[in-house]
Amino acid sequence: MILFSHLLVHFASVLILLSLELHNFSIGESAVTLSITTDREALISFKSQLSNDTLNHLSSWNQNLSPCNWTGVLCDRLGQRVTGLDLSGLGLSGHLSPYIGNLSSLHSLQLQNNQFTGMIPDQIGNLFSLRILNMSSNMLEGKLPSNITHLNELQVLDLSSNRFVSKIPEDISNLEKLEVLKLGRNNFYGAIPASLGNISSLRNISFGTNSLTGWIPSDLGRLHDLIELDLTFNNLNGTVPPVIYNLSSLVNLALASNSLWGEIPKDLSHKFTKLVVFNICFNNFTGGIPGSLHNLTNIQVIRLASNHLEGTVPPGLGNLPFLRMYNIRHNRIVSSGVRGLDFITSLTNSTLLNFLAIDNNMLEGVIPQTIGNLSKNLSILYMGQNHFKGSIPSSIGHLSGLKLLNLSYNSISGEIPHELGQLQELQELSLAGNEISGDIPNSLGNLLKLNHIDLSRNRLMGGIPTSFGNLQNLLCMDLSSNQLNGSIPMEILNLPTLSNFLNLSMNFLSGPIPQIGRLSSVAIIDFSSNQLYGGIPSSLSNCLSLEKLLLARNQLSGPIPKALGDVKGLETLDLSSNQLSGNIPTEIQNLHGLKLLNLSYNDLEGGIPNDGVFQNLSAVHLEGNRNLCLHFYCLPHGNGSINIRLYIIIIGIMVTLILYLTIRILLHIKNKKAKVAAATSEQLKPHASMISYDELRMATEEFSQEKLLGVGSFGSVYKGHLSGGTTVAVKVLDTLRTGSLKSFFAECEALKNSRHRNLVKLITSEIAVVHCDLKPNNILLNEDMTAKVGDFGLARLLIQGSTNLVSINSTHVLAGSLGYIAPEYGWGEKVSSAGDVYSFGIVLLELLSGKSPTDECFTGGLSIRRWVQSASKDKTVQIVDPQLLSPIFHDEPFEGPNAQLNCVHAIVGIALSCTAENPDERIGIRDAVRQLKAVRDSLSKLSAETLTPALETLG
Incomplete structure (x- = not known):
């Protein structure tokens, strides 16, 4: 009886346990269902953020099916949770849904090679099981989520080729299992965290093409398993820590395009x-x-x-x-x-x-x-x-x-x-x-x-081989500056691919110019300085892409073809020093892009058109054509040079009288306005605000080194923030330096009332100013990257002389800094605005090349200008700072035409025009600005994917 009771109790216990097991199974099944449902909903929300035109790849994402059967979705063995999402290379676009953070069992997230935009949602930090995160080659932007360093299981983090603007988190060392870290081709800035040296598992560090600064941390020398270290195309400086050279595991060491030094x-x-x-x-x-x-x-x-x-x-x-x-x-x-x-x-x-x-x-x-x-x-x-x-x-x-x-x-x-x-x-x-x-x-x-x-x-x-007609893939041909003779083979004028230039200038080629065949894409034709004769072929109008036509210094005769007016893209037309006759075709004035027209030293006659390029006298050269008519009076064609001179004298007197009367009237009006303005000037004059020393001391945090902007000849400049929120630059004079006070007063006098978006703002001044010391150290950038020219300690005031602006300073003391000073100042010339233009050009060359004009490589008569000038157009990329061209520049050739590179060519041309040796040959600063704005407008039309941030600032 007792034994039976024990058996009964035991049986009851088994039933209870079995019941509990069944109950637990039911609860577990419910939990599994809830989890896979959550994953399905998260993926559907992810899909909802994508653009409709890219969803065809995700047609299998049907709510009636298990997510484990969807494209790119991986589940665990039992199909209970989503553990992987691989949508790489599907061309998907749109934003990343924050619901992606609900995929809590995700081990691998691979979204590379798509077109995702926007920021990475903070919810990414909830994926604590994540081991692989690859979002490379998208258009993601902004800062990294701060909690991305909480993904402690992460082994691969690849965010390369996006648009992130962020520092690399200092606490990235929390990712203790990280093996691959790729952040290249973004806009990461700041220093490389030394804490990376604590991630002993790291095998790959790829930070190339960013804006990282500072030194390479020696802590990286502790990464004894490191296979790849790629820091190319950044702004790193200093020497390479010796411990880096001790990493025997390294397979790839790439430090190119920085400012590193040492042996x-x-x-x-x-x-x-x-x-x-x-x-x-x-x-x-x-x-x-x-x-x-x-x-x-x-x-x-x-x-x-x-x-x-x-x-x-x-x-x-x-x-x-x-x-x-x-x-x-x-x-x-x-x-x-x-x-x-x-x-x-x-x-x-x-x-x-x-x-x-x-x-x-x-x-x-x-x-x-x-x-x-x-x-x-x-x-x-x-x-x-x-x-x-x-x-x-x-x-x-x-x-x-x-x-x-x-x-x-x-x-x-x-x-x-x-x-x-x-x-x-x-x-x-x-x-x-x-x-x-x-x-x-x-x-x-x-x-x-x-x-x-x-x-x-x-x-x-000898002659140009007719076999060149076989070169059906030719883009450009330059045979200039040789001793070639004979005629121009018709075969080379039938090359349909010739699109860059055809340069046969400075030879002994003779005969007529053949009819142009299939050169519809060529941009430049230069046959100048030869012995060509006959007429200019009207078939040149077939060259629809022609920008420059140079036929000067030949023996061409006959009329200028009217058909040239059909070449709408023509910018330069030089037909000078020939034997052309007849009238100037009025069709030429329809070439709205024409910037230079040189018809000088021919036998042209008749009237000169009035519109188009003819309205810009500096762009048209007509000298040496004795039978051309003036704009408002046609000279007679009869014999007797006395009549011609008489007409010219009469016209000159009339023009002089008109100018004299106009000037007198303008001066009278100006004086009358000045008297009226003088009566109220005291009432309207702005009063300078007084700022105490204590305010300046607080604004600059006790003139701390962190606020120091630079040190000049007569003092130091600090950045400060006044109590009202105004950001100021505070100049502290070194009164022990001879001339410091004189420099200070000169600077104040020069800037009293000057107003310009690119000048530091002071309170009073009025006359034209020459800066005399324009260089990068004297150019500040505000929060929106607008350049502000400062330090007017060497500035000179100009007064209107009889013919031009001249300095009121009677001395001929050299003004400026070595490398930036205009050469004429060394000849004893007074300072002038042309000197500032020269300095501006040097600054522009320094910006483009990344080299200071005082760089040690410029010796033996070689200057930064001559160095840049020596590079032909197709070699410009060799003298440009590679960090300006990092998204498009490679050592390897055959990159093809590049619109950005054309803009660089244009900027180089502007800089060289500003730095001409003779001040009379330099362009004015207004022309330089106008041309730079044209470059900026060209850049604005380019794709944002290929724009170089450094070039954007030139606008």
Whole structure:
């Protein structure tokens, strides 16, 4: 009986337990259903924020189906929770829904290569299980969510190629499991957090193409598993911490396009045993190329371009079987002795080499025939701007994979080897600026893929090969400044792809200009300074994209074709120094974009049109045409120069009388107004507000170093905030410095009443002002990035002289700062507005190039202006600060036409016009501003995706 009771109790316990298990199962099933439902609702909300025209890829996202069956959705094994969302590359657009934070079991979120906009929602911080977060290659913007550093399980964070404007969070070290951190191609600013060195698991750091500043933290040297460190295209400075060179795990070290300096360690091969990529281009590294670099047998890419490296190319290049790129261009590398170019021969062991750039150094000697033994994969060969001599090795014709060959601006002589015609893949051939003689070989017409040929500035003779008509992919041709003769082949005027320029100027070409065939896309035609005769072909009107037509200094005759009026895009038309006759076609005045018309020194006659470009006298040159009529009186065509002179004298007297009476009337009106204004001037005069020293001290936080804007010759300038909210610049004089008070009074006098959006605002002044010390240190930026010119301590006041504005200062003391001072001041000329224009041009060149005019590279008569001027238009990118062009600039060629780069060309032209040696040849500041505004307007039409922020500020 007792035993039965025990069995009964046990059975009851089993029933209770079974009941509880069933109850728990029911509760669990309900919980699972709730969770998958929550995930479904979160995904539907995510979909609702997308643009309708991109939803076709998500047609399977049907509420009647389980989310586990939807496109891009991954679930756990039991189908109970969504653990992954991969929508990469679907072209989706729209905003990210905050409901994405409800996917609490999500391990992987991959939304890269879409068109998402807006900000990352803060709810992303709720995904505590997230291990992979990839939102690269979108259009996301704003700051990073502050709680993104709470995702403690995160292993991959890739936000590259977006529009984030943010600092890298200092507490990013909270992501202790992070292995990959990619933030490149954004607008991240500020310093690289030293705390990154605490994330021992980091294997990849990619911060390239941002606006990061400061030094590279030495703490990164603790990341012993780091494989990639990419800090290219930033504003980093200082030296590379030595501990970085001790990271033996590194495979890719890319520090290009910063302001780093120092020498490269000589013992790299003992530390970087795994290194594949070594890229330090566009910095300020000095010293020599370390020989140990050539002992890294696994290395594939060596990029040392655009630094200040000196010495010779060390031996050992023959030890690099996997080398693909060797780029030491734009340095100061020399070659010495008869074996100074043996390194070229050594590279024949690198059978994978496809990029070799040694141009713009100080290499000399004869190019060895062994160059033809280089890799058949070699596609890019830059050797220009050195001191090579001798002839072009015929063996270059063996480099069958070559796409670019540049030997320009050396001292190469001899003839062009016909073997170059074997380079069937060649797209760019540049031999300009040498001493090459002989005929142009017909074999060059075999280069069917050629799109750029530049043989200018040589001693080439003979005719232009008719075989050039085979070059059906040609974009530009420059054969100028040679000794070519014969006629212009009709074949080259039938190249439909020729769109950039056709330059045959400064040769001995003769005969008539053939009828233009299919050059409908060409922008520039320059046949000037030849011996061409006959008429100007009316078929030039077929060149619908023509911007410049230059036919000056020939023997052309006959009338100017009326058909030129149909070339609506024409900006420059130079037909000067020919034998043209007849009237000026009135159709020319319909060319509304025409900026320069030069018809001087011809035999033109009749009336001069009144509209269009003819309304701008400075843009039209008609001198040397004796039979042209004046605007309001046509001179007789009879003999007797006395009558002509009489008419001119009479007209001159009439004009003088009219001007005299007009001036007297204007002066009378002005004096009358002045008397009326004087009576009330005291009542209307603004009173200067007085600011106490205590207010200034509080505004500048006790003149703290954090508020220091800069230090000048006579004192320091601090940033301050007055109690009313006004932001001011406070100048503190060093009264112990001789001339400080004089400088202060001069500055006050110069700015008393000057008013301009780009001048710091003071209270009183009235006469024209020359700044005399315009330089970057004297230009401030306010909160909306508007430039404010300050520090008028060296300013001069101008008065109206008999002919122009002159300084009221009688002395000829040099005024300005080294590198920015106008050259005429050194000749004893008085200060003038042209001097400020020169300084402005130098500042513009410094902004574009990133180089100070006092940079140590500008020696031996080379100035920043001459350096920039020496670069031809297609090489402008080599002198422009790469950080201005970071989204579009690469070492590699073949980038194609670029509208942004055209704007850069325009700005370079403006800067050079401002810095002409002769002050009379400089453009006025108003013209400079007008042209810059035109560039700004061009930029505003470009896609926001490709705009460079630094260029935007030029507007």
